[in-house]
Amino acid sequence: MTRPRLLSPSRILRSTIRAPGGGRRRDPLVEKSRKAIEQGSKSFRAASRLFDRVTRERIWMLYAWCRRCDDLADGQRMGRPAEGDAASPEEIATRVKGIRILTQAALDGQPTADVAFDAFGQVASECGLTYRDAEEVIAGFELDAKDWRPRTQDDLMRYCYHVAGAVGVMAALVMGVRRDDGEALDSACDLGIAFQLSNIARDLLEDDAAGRCYLPIEWLVEEDIEPGQHTKPHHRQELADMAARLITLMELHEAHARVGTARLRFRQRWAVLSAARIYGAIGREVRRLGTEAWNHRVYTSRWHKLYHAQAAFWEALVNRPPSPPALPRWTRARLAENIAAA
Incomplete structure (x- = not known):
């Protein structure tokens, strides 16, 4: 009796498909980003309406990522403090590390399970934004999270x-x-x-x-x-x-x-x-x-x-x-x- 031939791991496991926005459709990413700016900044929302449609959508997606990173670093939601004790230095370091990991994944076209990061991956792919660009901003969130003065x-x-x-x-x-x-x-x-x-x-x-x-x-x-x-x-x-x-x-x-x-x-x-x-x-x-x-x-x-x-x-x-x-x-x-x- 012939024994069944096992498939090699390389034929069973497939690498994650990489695509802008983590594979999400662009329109839902734009809509979620629009809602983020409506909740987060009335002044910036008003000014953003004057852009042409494509630029406006890209600005919304960039803003959604900034807002989400800020909230994750501070343990907030849309700028509102979360209940509970202040985060320890270890917790803060973990949060910022998570932001960096998700940002890199988004830039690599990997799905992040977070709409704001997938939106950032989408706008980054369209406009050539790099991890170095993002890191300059993340460093500021890290300062805030560390209660810097x-x-x-x-x-x-x-x-x-x-x-x-x-x-x-x-x-x-x-x-x-x-x-x-x-x-x-x-x-x-x-x-x-x-x-x-x-x-x-x-x-x-x-x-x-x-x-x-x-x-x-x-x-x-x-x-x-x-x-x-x-x-x-x-x-x-x-x-x-x-x-x-x-x-x-x-x-x-x-x-x-x-x-x-x-x-x-x-x-x-x-x-x-x-x-x-x-x-x-x-x-x-x-x-x-x-x-x-x-x-x-x-x-x-x-x-x-x-x-x-x-x-x-x-x-x-x-x-x-x-x-x-x-x-x-x-x-x-x-x-x-x-x-x-x-």
Whole structure:
């Protein structure tokens, strides 16, 4: 009797089929990403509608990945803290390692069982995003998860680079900016940094309630503020002064970022300038309100968003951005050098 012939393992086991988006259909990835931005950022959602359809969908998928990484690093859901004790250093390290593994898998076209990561794999395949691009952003999530604090203004700007400037660079690549167009990528980085500085100024009390402070320790020392006391009522004027410093930095990076928009196509330029006006208005309102800036959350109403979109339309149409008063001290190249040396 002839014995049955066994198949070799190579004929039984097949490697996972690799495809953009982990093999998921693109439309569901876009729809899930659209819902993520609707829940996560009203201002950015409003500006994203001005992009052409393809760019808009790609921006949504990039945002969904950023939001998901942030939540995983912090143990949150859509920016809302999860119940339970603070994570241990080992748990934080495991979370960030998981983000890196899923991101690499998504870039390799492997299914990740997570829509946001599969969406990132999809947009990365369409726009040539790399793991190095992603790692620049993941490093910022890692800082947040570790309850990091900036000691100096240099530290603050490096943080802003990771969590927002590097995202701006990826967004520019998604819009079709070439990798060798350094000036355009520098401007995109500056715009992301400007957004982050505005957010920090607005959310000083919210961050403090969550146990975070993004004001450099050297600023607090200069203002003679006791550790952990910067949001107390008797330090409200000092807090307003430091918020004004943040907005001055924001405006410098914002002005330099506008120069780079001249290189974008009209719809993209319109959307970016709208976002710049919306986030800039939030920061300037914080500065205008002074000590009363945190009596309620500063935001732009729907009508103000429409106004900024209309103003940005004409600005994009004329396409003659004014020269900035000065170049930012913390350029993309300088920040990258400092990070490499750290």
